[in-house]
Amino acid sequence: MLDQLLKKLIRNAAGQTKFVLAVIGLSTALILILSAVQLQSNYYELLNGKNNQDSIANFLVVNKSLTDQNVGSSSLSEKQLTDLKKQTFTESIGTLTVSRYKASIQSNSQLFPFYTDIAFESVPEEFIDVNTKEWHWDEQALFLPIIVPNQFLDFYNFQYSFSQNLPQLTPQVVKMVSFKVTIQGNGQSYHLNGRVVGFSNRISSMLVPQNFMGWANYKFSSTSTLRQPSRVIIKTKDAGNPELNNYLKKAGLITDADKTRFSRYRQVVDFVVNISGITGLLMFTFALLIFSLFIQLTIASCKEEIELLILIGNSPKNIGRFLMKRFFPPNVFIILIGLISVTIAQYFLANYLISKQVILSPYISLYTILAAILVLIVIAVMNYITIQKYLRLQQRTK
Amino acid sequence: MKLTLDQLVPYSLKDKIKNGGSDIWNQLVSFDQGDFIKIEAPSGTGKTTLTHLLYKVRTDYTGRITYGNTVLGLCDEDGLADVRQSHLSIVFQDLRLFPDLSARENIEIKRLLTPQFSSKELVDEMAERLRVSDILDQQMRFCSFGEQQRITIIRALMQPFDWLILDEPFSHLDLGNVQLAATLINEACLQRNAGLIIMGLNKDQYFNYHRELVL
Numbered sequence: 001m002l003d004q005l006l007k008k009l010i011r012n013a014a015g016q017t018k019f020v021l022a023v024i025g026l027s028t029a030l031i032l033i034l035s036a037v038q039l040q041s042n043y044y045e046l047l048n049g050k051n052n053q054d055s056i057a058n059f060l061v062v063n064k065s066l067t068d069q070n071v072g073s074s075s076l077s078e079k080q081l082t083d084l085k086k087q088t089f090t091e092s093i094g095t096l097t098v099s100r101y102k103a104s105i106q107s108n109s110q111l112f113p114f115y116t117d118i119a120f121e122s123v124p125e126e127f128i129d130v131n132t133k134e135w136h137w138d139e140q141a142l143f144l145p146i147i148v149p150n151q152f153l154d155f156y157n158f159q160y161s162f163s164q165n166l167p168q169l170t171p172q173v174v175k176m177v178s179f180k181v182t183i184q185g186n187g188q189s190y191h192l193n194g195r196v197v198g199f200s201n202r203i204s205s206m207l208v209p210q211n212f213m214g215w216a217n218y219k220f221s222s223t224s225t226l227r228q229p230s231r232v233i234i235k236t237k238d239a240g241n242p243e244l245n246n247y248l249k250k251a252g253l254i255t256d257a258d259k260t261r262f263s264r265y266r267q268v269v270d271f272v273v274n275i276s277g278i279t280g281l282l283m284f285t286f287a288l289l290i291f292s293l294f295i296q297l298t299i300a301s302c303k304e305e306i307e308l309l310i311l312i313g314n315s316p317k318n319i320g321r322f323l324m325k326r327f328f329p330p331n332v333f334i335i336l337i338g339l340i341s342v343t344i345a346q347y348f349l350a351n352y353l354i355s356k357q358v359i360l361s362p363y364i365s366l367y368t369i370l371a372a373i374l375v376l377i378v379i380a381v382m383n384y385i386t387i388q389k390y391l392r393l394q395q396r397t398k
Numbered sequence: 399m400k401l402t403l404d405q406l407v408p409y410s411l412k413d414k415i416k417n418g419g420s421d422i423w424n425q426l427v428s429f430d431q432g433d434f435i436k437i438e439a440p441s442g443t444g445k446t447t448l449t450h451l452l453y454k455v456r457t458d459y460t461g462r463i464t465y466g467n468t469v470l471g472l473c474d475e476d477g478l479a480d481v482r483q484s485h486l487s488i489v490f491q492d493l494r495l496f497p498d499l500s501a502r503e504n505i506e507i508k509r510l511l512t513p514q515f516s517s518k519e520l521v522d523e524m525a526e527r528l529r530v531s532d533i534l535d536q537q538m539r540f541c542s543f544g545e546q547q548r549i550t551i552i553r554a555l556m557q558p559f560d561w562l563i564l565d566e567p568f569s570h571l572d573l574g575n576v577q578l579a580a581t582l583i584n585e586a587c588l589q590r591n592a593g594l595i596i597m598g599l600n601k602d603q604y605f606n607y608h609r610e611l612v613l
Contacts, residue, residue: 002510005503009496308494311455313511315479
């Protein structure tokens with residue numbers, strides 16, 4: 001009741017149109033800010049979410065870029081390795097050990113004869129993207145497990161088999177075929193059975209277990225000195241980190257360019273987020289300013305009414321409370337508009353990206369909601385301070 | 399609640415007061431709860447100034463005003479709001495009404511500060527007695543000064559109080575209406591066991607005064 005009478009006395013000073021314009025301005029600012037937060041959290045979700053674990057993106061095989069100057073000395077120095085390990089983007093680092101002996105594989109079956117010289121590599125198990133119980137070797141083992149790059153099989157199935165008039169092979173068939181592996185070096189040779197146990201997307205070499213590599217290198221290598229590795233594998237949270245890209249470039253290292261393609265996306269995302277965020281913050285500041293001018297104007301234009309209200313026994317606190325009730329609820333409404341807009345946008349974005357094989361949560365992130373609450377608190381504090389300040393100021397200048 | 403005025407000297411009347419002759423300015427005066435006080439104040443002696451000091455509209459004075467244990471000059475804004483809601487009521491000479499609100503709304507905005515004290519029906523009853531029922535829903539700015547004066551009196555009687563301050567409250571009323579208003583005010587004060595301070599230019603017999611002072 002009393003509020004209704006107060007409402008009659010204390011009118012909007014600047015008119016409805018300007019008020020609506022200010023509301024639109026503040027809503028736009030809010031949508032920009034919340035979108036920026038949402039985009040950023042979407043990006044982090046893509047990087048860290050379980051649904052999008054892009055095995056290619058998170059493991060990078062790195063080697064020196066080979067030029068005329070460094071041919072023959074492509075190994076990475078100890079200093080380079082420790083430096084690489086120190087970088088913030090590096091989670092862990094594994095060296096690829098190459099075989100220092102001659103090796104060949106040969107078919108056991110007359111039906112399907114083949115023979116080829118090959119070379120092996122090995123890498124710590126944690127860096128391998130094939131999960132199999134058969135990845136195990138010791139001197140009593142019946143066969144040597146080998147992991148083959150997926151590209152090899154593709155190359156065979158879609159090019160080689162046609163040209164040689166050979167049958168195509170599924171991964172299952174290849175895994176069943178046992179073949180003879182021959183190792184030569186130091187004037188000795190050694191035969192054992194080998195079998196493909198998996199296909200890797202991550203590392204483009206023929207992989208054998210690390211302990212086999214150690215044993216064989218020790219036994220069959222002509223040089224006893226350990227060589228510095230020339231290729232390492234890096235585990236990183238974000239292969240798209242521009243910092244990583246820049247570091248590799250500066251150190252003269254290269255990796256599969258495709259794997260750092262996120263770097264470009266990331267720069268675009270950062271750019272969009274920054275522009276949207278900065279514009280949003282600027283607009284927000286101005287909108288807040290306009291709103292406090294509104295409050296100021298209203299109080300100034302109702303100076304006499306407020307004075308008389310206090311004279312007949314209202315406390316300034318009560319009038320402040322009334323003004324707060326008057327000016328704050330539109331802000332809650334604005335925040336809701338902002339949150340709903342971003343929610344709808346997120347829903348459509350998630351739906352659209354599903355068709356592009358990118359899985360994104362269709363709901364807005366917790367951070368976006370927190371940002372909205374934070375903005376609401378800022379507005380509330382700002383309104384409160386303005387109201388108190390101008391009520392007092394007016395009484396003093398009475 | 400005892401009202402004490404202790405050596406009051408408003409800055410604006412400093413020179414005049416030096417000459418003495420006032421029962422109030424620069425004196426120690428106290429009034430007991432329930433006293434009816436008439437203050438006779440010829441023009442220029444500071445009648446309205448005293449009203450404003452008693453209601454803390456102005457603070458440009460030396461001396462001290464005390465209601466019971468409350469020193470008026472030391473009241474903060476909440477304390478002052480409490481004093482004005484429950485202990486001290488007033489009829490200003492210049493009325494101080496909201497011109498854009500109706501007569502009823504002007505009374506309501508006061509009544510709703512202490513709604514448990516006076517009912518909505520009381521407004522109609524008092525309006526009936528002061529013969530202003532027909533203008534209750536008129537906008538204040540279209541009412542005559544006499545009507546406005548009676549609305550202001552009703553507004554002042556909506557709240558509990560220990561003291562009622564009246565600054566020439568009947569200046570625009572005919573004798574018949576003065577009688578009605580004085581009776582109403584008298585009843586209200588007796589009901590609350592409240593005191594009354596009325597300022598006027600001349601002597602009068604509106605109430606049975608306990609004391610009559612000259613400003």
